[in-house]
Amino acid sequence: MATTVLTPTTTRARSGLYDWLTTTDHKKIGILYLTSSFIFFLIGGILALLVRTELAQPGLQFMGEASYNQFFTMHASVMLFLFVIPMLAGFGNYVVPLMIGAPDMAFPRINALSFWLLPLAGTIMMLGFFLGGSAAEGWTSYSPLANAKYSPGVGTDLWIVGLILIGTSSILGGINFLVTIFKMRAPGMTMFRLPILVWTILVTSVLVVLGTPVLTSALIMLFIDRNYGGSFFDPANGGNALLWQNVFWFYSHPAVYIMILPGMGIVSEIIPVFSRKPLFGYKAFVFATCAIGALGFSVWAHHMFTTGSVYLPFFSFMTFLIAVPTGVKFFNWIATMWKGKIEFSAAMLFAIGFLTMFLIGGINGAFSASVPVDFAINSTYWIVAHIHYVLFGGSVFAIFGGLFYWFPKMFGVKLNETLGKIQFVIMFVGFNLTFFPMHELGLMGMPRRIADYSPAAGWTDLNLVATIGSFIVAISVLPFLWNVFVSLRSGERVGDDPWEANTLEWATTSPPPPYNFDRLPEIHSERPVFDERHGRSLPASGH
Amino acid sequence: MTAGANALTAVPETGEDILDVSFLADEHARSGISNPVLGMILFIASEVMFFAGLFAAYFNIRSAAPVWPPTGNIEFDLHPHLAIAGFLTIMLVTSSVTCQLGLWAIRRGDRTGLVRAFTITIVLGVLFLAGQLYDYSTLGFGINDGPFGSTFYTLTGFHGAHVFAGLLMLGVILYRGTAGQFSARHHDAVEAASLYWHFVDVVWICLFSLLYILG
Numbered sequence: 001m002a003t004t005v006l007t008p009t010t011t012r013a014r015s016g017l018y019d020w021l022t023t024t025d026h027k028k029i030g031i032l033y034l035t036s037s038f039i040f041f042l043i044g045g046i047l048a049l050l051v052r053t054e055l056a057q058p059g060l061q062f063m064g065e066a067s068y069n070q071f072f073t074m075h076a077s078v079m080l081f082l083f084v085i086p087m088l089a090g091f092g093n094y095v096v097p098l099m100i101g102a103p104d105m106a107f108p109r110i111n112a113l114s115f116w117l118l119p120l121a122g123t124i125m126m127l128g129f130f131l132g133g134s135a136a137e138g139w140t141s142y143s144p145l146a147n148a149k150y151s152p153g154v155g156t157d158l159w160i161v162g163l164i165l166i167g168t169s170s171i172l173g174g175i176n177f178l179v180t181i182f183k184m185r186a187p188g189m190t191m192f193r194l195p196i197l198v199w200t201i202l203v204t205s206v207l208v209v210l211g212t213p214v215l216t217s218a219l220i221m222l223f224i225d226r227n228y229g230g231s232f233f234d235p236a237n238g239g240n241a242l243l244w245q246n247v248f249w250f251y252s253h254p255a256v257y258i259m260i261l262p263g264m265g266i267v268s269e270i271i272p273v274f275s276r277k278p279l280f281g282y283k284a285f286v287f288a289t290c291a292i293g294a295l296g297f298s299v300w301a302h303h304m305f306t307t308g309s310v311y312l313p314f315f316s317f318m319t320f321l322i323a324v325p326t327g328v329k330f331f332n333w334i335a336t337m338w339k340g341k342i343e344f345s346a347a348m349l350f351a352i353g354f355l356t357m358f359l360i361g362g363i364n365g366a367f368s369a370s371v372p373v374d375f376a377i378n379s380t381y382w383i384v385a386h387i388h389y390v391l392f393g394g395s396v397f398a399i400f401g402g403l404f405y406w407f408p409k410m411f412g413v414k415l416n417e418t419l420g421k422i423q424f425v426i427m428f429v430g431f432n433l434t435f436f437p438m439h440e441l442g443l444m445g446m447p448r449r450i451a452d453y454s455p456a457a458g459w460t461d462l463n464l465v466a467t468i469g470s471f472i473v474a475i476s477v478l479p480f481l482w483n484v485f486v487s488l489r490s491g492e493r494v495g496d497d498p499w500e501a502n503t504l505e506w507a508t509t510s511p512p513p514p515y516n517f518d519r520l521p522e523i524h525s526e527r528p529v530f531d532e533r534h535g536r537s538l539p540a541s542g543h
Numbered sequence: 544m545t546a547g548a549n550a551l552t553a554v555p556e557t558g559e560d561i562l563d564v565s566f567l568a569d570e571h572a573r574s575g576i577s578n579p580v581l582g583m584i585l586f587i588a589s590e591v592m593f594f595a596g597l598f599a600a601y602f603n604i605r606s607a608a609p610v611w612p613p614t615g616n617i618e619f620d621l622h623p624h625l626a627i628a629g630f631l632t633i634m635l636v637t638s639s640v641t642c643q644l645g646l647w648a649i650r651r652g653d654r655t656g657l658v659r660a661f662t663i664t665i666v667l668g669v670l671f672l673a674g675q676l677y678d679y680s681t682l683g684f685g686i687n688d689g690p691f692g693s694t695f696y697t698l699t700g701f702h703g704a705h706v707f708a709g710l711l712m713l714g715v716i717l718y719r720g721t722a723g724q725f726s727a728r729h730h731d732a733v734e735a736a737s738l739y740w741h742f743v744d745v746v747w748i749c750l751f752s753l754l755y756i757l758g
Contacts, residue, residue: 106578175585183578213589217596224697229687232600232697238613238690243603247596 024108025514026097029115031410033090034403036119040082042477043126047075049474052434056467058455068451069136070155074126076139077159080259081166082122084395088262089114089173091402092201094410096177098505098512099195101186101520106179110172117169125162128155135159138449140252141222143233143244148226157226160219167212167219170258174208177201186504188523192286195503195526196279199286200265203293207254207261211297215251218244242309249300257296259391260358261289263398264329267351270405271333273501274348275340281332282526288325288332295322305374312371319369326362330355345499346420350401353428357393361386364439379449382442388435400427400480408498412510413491419483427476433469437462502527583735587742590705594746597701601694601753612691612758618683619691621755628755631674632747635706638667639744642713646737652727654720661717664740668710675703695754702746709743712736 020028050071054062063071093111097104105111128134134155137145146156181194181202194202222244224230231237233244272279279285298318301310333355342348364386368374377383400423407415446459453459497506506529508517521532530536576584605611612619621628642664648656679696686696716736719725725733 107582171586171589175582175589178585179578179582183575183581209585209589210592213593214596217593217600220701221597221600221693221697224686224693229685230693230697231687231690232604232693238604238608239693240603240607243600246603247599250596 022112024104024112026093026105026108026111027410027512027514027516029111030090030092030094032115033086033093033118036115036122037083037087037090040078040122041087044075044078044083045474045477047071047078049470051075052467052470054451055453055463057464058453058457058460060452063451065451066133066136069138069449070129070134072449073135073138073159074129077125077135077163078122079391080139080255081163082118082125084259084391084399085166085170085255086118087399088204088259088395089170091197091266091399091406092177092204092262093173095406095505096180096198096201097184098409098508098516099198099503100181100184100189101504101517101523102180102184103515103517105176106184107176111176114169114173114176117165117172121162121165121169124158124165128153128158131155131158140248141244143222143225143239143241144235146222146226146244147234151226157223160223160226164216164219167216170208170212174205174212177205178209181205186520186523188528189504192283193523193526193528195265196268196282196285196289197262197265199289200261200268203289204258204261207258207293207296211251211254211258214247215255218247218251221247242304242307245304245307246301249303250297253300253303254293254296256390257292259395261292263354263358263395264289266398266402266405267333267354268329269501269503270347270351270401271336273405273499274343274345274351275337276343277336277340278502278527278530279332280335280338281328284328285332288328291325292322295325302369302374305371306378316369316371320366323362323366323369330359344421345404346415346417346424347401347404347499349421349424350397350404353424354394354397354401357389357397357428357431361389361391361393364389377442379447380442381438381446381448384448385435385438385442388431388438392431392435397427400424405499406505407487408494409505409510409512411488411491412493413487414494414498415483415487415491419479419486423476423479423483426479427473430469430472430474430476434466434473435469437465437469441466497529497533500533502530504528507532577731577734579731579735580738583738587738590742594698594701597694597698598749601698604690604694608690613689616684616688616691621758624678624681625755627674627678628751631671631678632751634667634674635671635744635747638664638671639741641667642737642740646730646733649720649725649730649733650727654723654725657725657730657733658717658720661713661720665710665713665717668706668713668740672703672706672710675699675706698750698754702743702750705743705746709736709740712739 020032023029023032050063051068054060054068093105093115096102126134132153132155135141135151135158136155137151141156141159144150181198185194221230221232225232225234225239231239233239233241235241268279268285295318299315299322301315302319304310305312305315364382368377368383368386404415404420407413441459441462444457444459446453446457453463494510496509498510499506503526504517504520504523505512507521521528524531524536612621641660645657645660645664648654648660684692684695686692686700713736716733719732
């Protein structure tokens with residue numbers, strides 16, 4: 001067979017900046033995604049610190065309720081839509097084509113469009129701060145609170161427009177991932193040899209393509225209600241306030257899986273490599289991922305138990321059911337580590353952090369799945385604890401694990417392991433200090449989204465602890481920023497495969513050439529690079 | 544770039560049998576649908592979910608209303624508009640047929656047939672939009688007239704916007720068709736655009752049945 005030589009036709013005359021602004025290379029776009037998302041992570045983090053600072057003591061010390069409402073609303077919106085979702089899409093962008101042995105995504109220019117919509121949308125969303133106040137009705141934007149009467153001002157409209165653009169970016173990205181995964185796989189890369197991360201991105205993309213447009217429709221109806229006298233969500237005018245909740249959660253519950261499944265995928269790449277074992281139960285893991293995706297569309301109304309207008313037994317049962325495939329995954333991860341030769345690298349520490357913290361997030365979520373318990377703890381700090389154990393303890397730990405794991409591939413240098421471990425310890429402590437007390441606060445009845453509370457309520461000490469914890473989390477980001485800076489300048493140079501990993505992205509150079517691969521190893525299993533390293537040119541089982 | 548230029552060089556030293564050689568073959572010789580067509584199908588899936596959200600809102604509000612159409616405005620009865628809406632429906636369905644004829648033409652390599660059929664399709668599409676705007680102008684209620692007005696204009700308005708987007712697509716196809724860019728082997732964009740146009744047509748048939756016939 002002839003070896004095709006690829007010669008880049010573009011000259012190097014263009015400036016580096018112009019190249020980054022106009023690139024359609026999935027690797028560069030992936031890095032753009034990661035960078036942009038990390039900036040939004042810092043912005044969202046600052047907003048969180050503002051919220052926590054105000055809550056440290058009873059009374060209003062630093063800001064009025066109006067500002068407070070804007071800060072917690074935008075904290076959630078930025079973290080969910082401009083950090084976690086695009087961050088994971090960034091990993092997908094960088095890694096998926098490499099993992100399946102493709103030269104790029106299926107639609108490179110649409111890929112660039114998907115990315116560039118994000119900074120635009122983020123800017124539009126945050127413009128509200130400078131135009132009389134941003135959205136301030138919570139990221140859930142419940143009606144009638146979000147209508148023109150109770151949320152006047154352009155902030156909410158900008159929030160809606162920004163979110164529609166982010167949704168468009170997500171949908172285009174999801175379509176791109178699906179076509180890439182279905183059509184661009186290298187010879188021998190069958191569906192059941194796809195790395196787990198690719199599977200999780202695949203299921204995530206299905207959720208995005210089917211769920212996000214429903215949110216778009218909800219946002220458009222809200223926009224019409226607010227600006228053109230529509231009456232979709234206004235009960236006084238024949239509309240239905242619960243309609244918003246139904247349509248909103250129809251997307252926003254699957255969105256939770258959009259935000260966690262790729263995290264599970266990242267962890268599933270890291271744990272086998274640093275346990276020196278194949279992932280236990282590959283197919284079970286794939287089916288569990290598909291099951292979570294499918295069940296994800298049947299549980300949205302568990303956010304609406306207390307409305308009294310949803311069929312409680314069904315949604316409660318389905319919610320509990322989701323624990324089953326998730327439990328399968330936990331079994332897989334633990335069985336993978338079992339008797340493995342575990343190497344506690346920074347990436348592995350974050351992966352283990354994910355396992356432990358996401359487990360708590362799953363368990364405290366199961367409490368809310370129980371209808372009678374949910375009636376007691378709905379809209380309390382218990383829910384805040386739950387969502388942060390899932391999205392910080394889960395997604396964010398997975399994201400940092402992924403950054404430490406793939407940084408050498410992206411830049412040809414390792415991040416400093418010692419700094420990484422220091423960061424992990426500080427972040428782990430700060431995270432638990434911030435969010436564990438919130439369980440207790442929730443059980444004591446502290447409602448979320450309040451700026452002030454009575455000194456007599458007995459919530460002061462725990463709130464102070466949480467605030468201290470949040471600043472420790474903030475401090476933990478500093479070693480990471482320093483780490484990136486020094487590593488890019490003078491980090492340890494690495495070869496193609498510094499971790500002795502399994503998947504195809506480690507078969508090419510670090511960083512890979514624009515066309516990704518000069519040659520591919522033969523693919524006989526879900527661990528082609530492992531097979532090649534150990535001279536297993538044909539599958540041991542032989543089929 | 545020649546076919547297979549992006550072929551990754553898996554070196555089959557042993558076990559040539561496992562090599563999926565079709566990957567290296569000409570794109571159109573490969574089994575299965577092409578990337579643009581698959582992308583369009585997925586995009587249409589997302590569009591279906593978008594309209595599902597709007598339809599869900601319509602049914603939710605309608606089922607909760609004591610009477611539908613709501614009393615108080617005689618204009619809410621859309622049956623007098625059945626004739627013009629029916630005429631618009633016939634035009635849009637016909638445009639789907641001509642669109643498909645154009646696709647069949649280019650599958651045979653008949654560029655003239657493609658251009659002719661898509662010109663008719665675009666004319667019918669433009670007439671549909673003009674007719675819809677005319678119908679709007681004769682309606683005695685607005686988008687702010689309660690849930691009936693909100694749902695009616697949102698559903699039909701966003702459908703109209705999709706017709707407009709479809710027309711832009713068809714326009715690009717027509718331009719490229721006249722430039723001779725399509726052939727019997729290379730016409731993925733025509734396939735994709737025609738799928739989208741049929742989707743827009745189907746949405747309208749649902750809307751027509753629901754809003755005008757059922758009332």
